[in-house]
Amino acid sequence: MDTDVTEFIQGVWELPKEVLEEFCKSFQLLDIPKDYFLLREGKVCKHIWVIHRGLVRHFYTDEKGKERNTWFSAEYSFTSNVISLLNQNASRESIQLLEDSIIYAIPQATITALQQKHHSFCRWYIKMLESFYFAQIDQRVDELQFLNATERYHNLLERAPTFSRRISLGNISSYLNISQETLSRIRSGK
Amino acid sequence: MDTDVTEFIQGVWELPKEVLEEFCKSFQLLDIPKDYFLLREGKVCKHIWVIHRGLVRHFYTDEKGKERNTWFSAEYSFTSNVISLLNQNASRESIQLLEDSIIYAIPQATITALQQKHHSFCRWYIKMLESFYFAQIDQRVDELQFLNATERYHNLLERAPTFSRRISLGNISSYLNISQETLSRIRSGK
DNA sequence: AAAGGCATTTGATCTACATCAAAAAGTTAT
């Protein structure tokens, strides 16, 4: 187990050493290439993933067959399809790597078991949800409801400066809900 | 304490009787008139509210001074400004009653204290966040990103059929991010 | 270096929805 990752876990909320160990030893280390799918639409999500190095996109395919990105996650973040994970029902989204990545897979079974077993783990989990899910999704609602195309783009640049280098224009425009052509014009400054 | 409310609390996740009692006895019963503010922009959110009867809107005031609704909550739902509550920082939103309402206020201090004290309470709290926050906000992102004005309106009608009777057109249009005029035309079927 | 395959840019139109303005309908107070 990488010390970076245990530190990352501990950074969320300090777990007792033995609980941390029990937790981390259930992680599965994945070293996987670009384009690989962590999750496919229609499957039940069975993991929370911690990205150690790399980048993924969340997307789904609309009625017209167009892929629409809903999220990106990069190194040192948790990623999962929370809705499918919680309800253990079919996911509407897929999750795919945009770069060769090193990822820890945390089984859903571990999360459930440790919640039952350890009070401290519940507190860790609450903190994790709060800081890695709420904070982000709240921002997302905000930018979708209140910002225009140009503002959404600049907002993303600020929040995640590396994305504009690492993610293609087409993938970014899909996430921002802007056509590729319009985003190209925005980026060139009109 | 109303048995309806304890049942509602128990419906989230079954709490041991003594924890439930400790929890419920901290609730403060509010019987307050239309237009009252549960929370004002700039203040720190100190409660989660359970609406027993009535209706509230969440909104903030934009740079041009226009009020923009972000959420409605009606009877038998939890409502709060989660971001302000969690970080105990100034809220950007206000929460105001749209109808005379009966509401239970759960102090943030209770939530924090019971989380520390009871494993079972943490499990209740996780369930509450999952079912009353995630599920809803996820839907919200979806409708904002992928639906057009007409679809957003019909989506709301389905999700909350009573709202179109109880909430003025202006307040609905603001929430849906549609101008009042356009919503009027949509509603009249063009 | 040439050829093929993507990703990005540029230009010309089109459209969903906003904005502005005013009339009509509904509500509340005198």
Next chain:
DNA sequence: ATAACTTTTTGATGTAGATCAAATGCCTTT
């Protein structure tokens, strides 16, 4: 009932950003 609001509707016009189409630029592979 009449006046004075407030909310909703209707009509005319404006615009951000989509869509369609074609050109350009950029990697690969040979």
